[in-house]
Amino acid sequence: MTTMAPPAVRLDHVTKSFGARRVLDDVSLEVRRGAGFVILGRSGTGKSVTLRHIIGLVRPDSGRVFVHDDEISALSGEALAGVRRHIGFLFQSAALFDSISVGENVAFPMRRHTRLTDREIRERAMVKLESVGLEKDYDKMPGELSGGMRKRAGLARAMALDPVILLVDEPSAGLDPITSEEIDQLLLDLKRREGTTLIVVTHNIPSARKLGDELVMLHEGRIAARGTVSELEKSDNELVRAFMASTHAG
Amino acid sequence: MVRALQLSRVMLDLASTRTTTNLAAVGEFAAFAGNAARQALLPPFEARETVRQLYELGVRSAPLIAVSGVAVGVVLSMHTRASLERFGAESMIPAGLAMALVRETGPLTAGLLLSGRIGAGIGAELGAMRVTEQIDALEASAVDAFRYLVVTRVVACVIALPILTTVMNFAGMLGGFLAETAVTGMSLGLYFDRAFALVDLTDYVPATVKTMVFGFIIATVSSFLGFTTSSGTEGVGRASTRAVVLSSILIIVANVLLVRLIFFAFPEAAG
Numbered sequence: 001m002t003t004m005a006p007p008a009v010r011l012d013h014v015t016k017s018f019g020a021r022r023v024l025d026d027v028s029l030e031v032r033r034g035a036g037f038v039i040l041g042r043s044g045t046g047k048s049v050t051l052r053h054i055i056g057l058v059r060p061d062s063g064r065v066f067v068h069d070d071e072i073s074a075l076s077g078e079a080l081a082g083v084r085r086h087i088g089f090l091f092q093s094a095a096l097f098d099s100i101s102v103g104e105n106v107a108f109p110m111r112r113h114t115r116l117t118d119r120e121i122r123e124r125a126m127v128k129l130e131s132v133g134l135e136k137d138y139d140k141m142p143g144e145l146s147g148g149m150r151k152r153a154g155l156a157r158a159m160a161l162d163p164v165i166l167l168v169d170e171p172s173a174g175l176d177p178i179t180s181e182e183i184d185q186l187l188l189d190l191k192r193r194e195g196t197t198l199i200v201v202t203h204n205i206p207s208a209r210k211l212g213d214e215l216v217m218l219h220e221g222r223i224a225a226r227g228t229v230s231e232l233e234k235s236d237n238e239l240v241r242a243f244m245a246s247t248h249a250g
Numbered sequence: 251m252v253r254a255l256q257l258s259r260v261m262l263d264l265a266s267t268r269t270t271t272n273l274a275a276v277g278e279f280a281a282f283a284g285n286a287a288r289q290a291l292l293p294p295f296e297a298r299e300t301v302r303q304l305y306e307l308g309v310r311s312a313p314l315i316a317v318s319g320v321a322v323g324v325v326l327s328m329h330t331r332a333s334l335e336r337f338g339a340e341s342m343i344p345a346g347l348a349m350a351l352v353r354e355t356g357p358l359t360a361g362l363l364l365s366g367r368i369g370a371g372i373g374a375e376l377g378a379m380r381v382t383e384q385i386d387a388l389e390a391s392a393v394d395a396f397r398y399l400v401v402t403r404v405v406a407c408v409i410a411l412p413i414l415t416t417v418m419n420f421a422g423m424l425g426g427f428l429a430e431t432a433v434t435g436m437s438l439g440l441y442f443d444r445a446f447a448l449v450d451l452t453d454y455v456p457a458t459v460k461t462m463v464f465g466f467i468i469a470t471v472s473s474f475l476g477f478t479t480s481s482g483t484e485g486v487g488r489a490s491t492r493a494v495v496l497s498s499i500l501i502i503v504a505n506v507l508l509v510r511l512i513f514f515a516f517p518e519a520a521g
Contacts, residue, residue: 055390084392095387109391
């Protein structure tokens, strides 16, 4: 008899409010290991807050959040850091550390969490930068990069420790369609090559179609629909159908 | 009459809400500062980042302190001369200046100058990191952002302030010498002999050690305001300004209490 592996991520009846505003309202979902999971929805529907729950940057008012077997919503200190080491996070703004170079941004997680030598860290950071096409920009400062380059550098940093789960917040936001497609392709390659679980927040439908094995659509803090692309396209919910039919490119 | 009563009730409610909010903020700050003090004493120590902060906050403040110290020394010397000349006690100018600098003017001026330079810097830097999600990115990278950003700055400030105060004292005495030698042609050796004739360790040590408290105040107040910044770039500007204002006020108030404490612990320092 085989036991089924736990899902990569599980949200169990999560509710979260900021002040009087309820952002997530009894949200439950599961993300299979190695899947591409897309969270769709209009602006302000709780998509980014959901990602922040998964990495423990935000704690639910009620409900629980699991990453593999660990209840991350109940962890703190070293135990929380231990789970976070297996998760990469690409922020919407890339959130590069602006006081250090692009290469050092990518090297930063390795310096903190590995015993590699300076030379090994530099080599590995260079490999990560190569994978996003920024190998010539190691010594540049983040302020010298364009929006697309910053996002790619942020992706290289998120991949620095070879995470098993990669959280991606609005990969297409503020990018032209070609750069946006390049980022999607990078994410897809990573998922196929490394088996990384991708959890992507977007309101870009072409991007969602490409990356999503499973999708959920959030509306006013609740899950309005869930399923594959074709299932959402045939949803009974008119809002969901309209959203899926849009070709908005972020 | 009824409207006046309603108005006073609204104003009372508003005052009560503000008081509650301010008290909550004071409580939050006290917890923040207590946590910083506790974590500064417990491993793991972020040695590399602390040394970097010592350079950024300490070494890079040295020119400001040295130049200001010389200017303060010149001005103090001129004032002291004007006063002591009346009593024919010009020979006491170096000692009087040294005593004033070491006991009070040096520590307090250094504290206030550094609350401007360091306080504004920390408030703006951490505030900008907060609004651009860099602090979240640190946490997401499994780094304890509080220990990495706040504790390192607190330790650096607590170490840097007494050293910079000593720089201020010596620069002040150099300024005093320049003013004195311009008037009387006094030699450097004689000036410093006279300056140190009345100053002893009980003048220097407690007054300089108290600047560690100033360093703690500057670092914790400005880190707290930066760390809890919201409302985008406007919030960053506000955090930076409030960091300077609040840390300056707290330094002045703490100075009164610390001087009282020093006089109690070292009665000879009051003489």
